[in-house]
Amino acid sequence: MILIYAEEKIYDEMPAEQLAGVMAAYAALEADMLKAGVLLSGAELAPVRTARTVRIRRNQTHFTDGPFAETKEALGGYFLVDCESMEEALKWAARCPSALDGSIEVRPLMAPPPEA
Secondary structure, X not given: OEEEEEEHHHHHHOOHHHHHHHHHHHHHHXXXXXXXXXXXXXXXXXXXXXXXXXXXXXXXXXXXXXXXXXXXXXEEEEEEEOOXXXXXXXXHHOOOHXXXXXXXXEOOOOOOOOOO
């Protein structure tokens, strides 16, 4: 899974023309992933201000607004890809426009447990 982290403030303050360029770069990346047959799923997430976090401590449920940790960068979207290797996934991740001002995490999914 390619997890896309960026500072939302950068995109909120970005001139419309520049933001359109970033979105076009993402659209091109998505099209290339589809053409290569590696893209299984992907989505942009709503802004962090719409998020809620759930924690259970001492048998009490707590709900808070926003992300789970104090951070400038937040998870903004993802691509679920089916690649032959981590190296291939990293090559796709390096093409994410947010790598220029945020960070891109690449993490394998856990294998399902063997059937009994």
